[in-house]
Amino acid sequence: MSMVSIYLDYNASTPIDPAVAAAMRPFLDEAFGNPASGHWASTPAKAALEQARAQVATLLGCAPDEIVFASGGSEANNLAIKGTFFALQNKGEHIITTAVEHPAVLAPCRFLERLGAGVTYLPVDATGRVDPEAVRRAITPRTVLISVMHANNEVGTIQPIEEIGVIAREHGIRFHIDAAQSVGKVPTRVDALGVDLLTIAGHKLYAPKGVGALYVRRGTTLEPLIHGAGHEQGRRAGTESALLAVGLGTACALAQDLAPMTHVRALRDRFWKALQDRFGDRVVLNGHVEYRLPNTLNVSFVGVAGAEVLASLDGVAASTGSACHAGRVELSPVLAAMGIPEKIGMGAVRFSLGRQTTDAEIDTIIALLGGTFARSAS
Known part of the structure; x- marks a missing residue:
């Protein structure tokens, strides 16, 4: 458990x-x-x-x-x-x-x-x-x-x-x-x-x-x-x-007080930087770099299905941008409309942060993801 x-x-x-x-x-x-x-x-x-x-x-x-x-x-x-x-x-x-x-x-x-x-x-x-x-x-x-x-x-x-x-x-x-x-x-x-x-x-x-x-x-x-x-x-x-x-x-x-979103944005950006530092071009950002909600990080893990990523993050509540039906990956209509290739979109996961999100939680997820990629590469 x-x-x-x-x-x-x-x-x-x-x-x-x-x-x-x-x-x-x-x-x-x-x-x-x-x-x-x-x-x-x-x-x-x-x-x-x-x-x-x-x-x-x-x-x-x-x-x-x-x-x-x-x-x-x-x-x-x-x-x-x-x-x-x-x-x-x-x-x-x-x-x-x-x-x-x-x-x-x-x-x-x-x-x-x-x-x-x-x-x-x-x-x-x-x-x-x-x-x-x-x-x-x-x-x-x-x-x-x-x-x-x-x-x-x-x-x-x-x-x-x-x-x-x-x-x-x-x-x-x-x-x-x-x-x-x-x-x-x-x-x-x-x-x-x-x-x-x-x-x-x-x-x-x-x-x-x-x-x-x-x-x-x-x-x-x-x-x-x-x-x-x-x-x-x-x-x-x-x-x-x-x-x-x-x-x-x-x-x-x-x-009315948007100050908490400054902290959330900083956490989101730290999360993204940590993913880039650890996984390099195996992670791809979905969405606009600048014109984006301060709490939202939608990333694709290249070569790994989003559902597989979420399954490995046992106890972490997030969502995936694709679904597997009868062995075939179906992108969300949003990713499809953006022209995201299936090989990229299949690994999409949306992490959306909030007021209660902590640095320790982000660190825990980074560590868990490291284990996922190590298993997928073996």
Whole structure:
């Protein structure tokens, strides 16, 4: 049985921050009223809900009434994409996105194609970045939405959002970004980014699973996904959870301080340098060297399958960028879209660091990897 227990899969999910858990705890026993009711039991729940909304808004640099609470990043993405399509059908049906988006964007787009939408899936370069001029060229008179992720969940590549935002504004086209991976790691002020819609996922941000938010710029109309009693200013029906909102709000308040990411970046860079020093050209970086999330290190171990690497790292939680089916390696759609050769991509492993990652943990993984390569070479 492994004595090692190291978590390096923060892009998949983060632990709940102790401060977030402490803020939520009273709402398990108290303040249980429906925030929409008008009596004593609802007052503290309503106050907590609106305080949380203000905390999310402060992080993004927007007004509280521009924040819509949702069940997570997937719902927020679906609301942004489907909500725009149905609200603007009289103007057009064309959507522009990229080939490396999260399934929570790609799947809604494919669904809308069945309803008559035209979707352009733009290619990316070898680092995972889309060319803003390709976005400009893809625009048609019927384009109603551009949806591009802020940072990629697999390789960490950060897209040229500001440049795309300028293009979207020039053409009067709504611009949505999936910022599930970037919020709390890099600045995400909506005006600086030039976006109309922005997605947050709580469990990527040291908040609980089951809560997220969508920023909706004032004047942006959306057809709700969930129809009902008109909660969230009529944009998302369903009784709000003060418990979950408080969790997300507290996490966003903590995320205003990006100083911890300086330490995480330093650890990530030390990890990469140690891999290069020890294994040389047997390790290859996937993603952009500079425009990359400070916590993400996606590397390919040449000549070794990613699944084999992870299996050897007993007790280390990370993820692989390829899967083996019937003896054949299948790259993730992201690596495939980047043009990563199969012989390189088959060895991809994503290590995503977090606030709790330590130097000792990185040293332990380097030592474990040394054993893996020694065995593979013998």
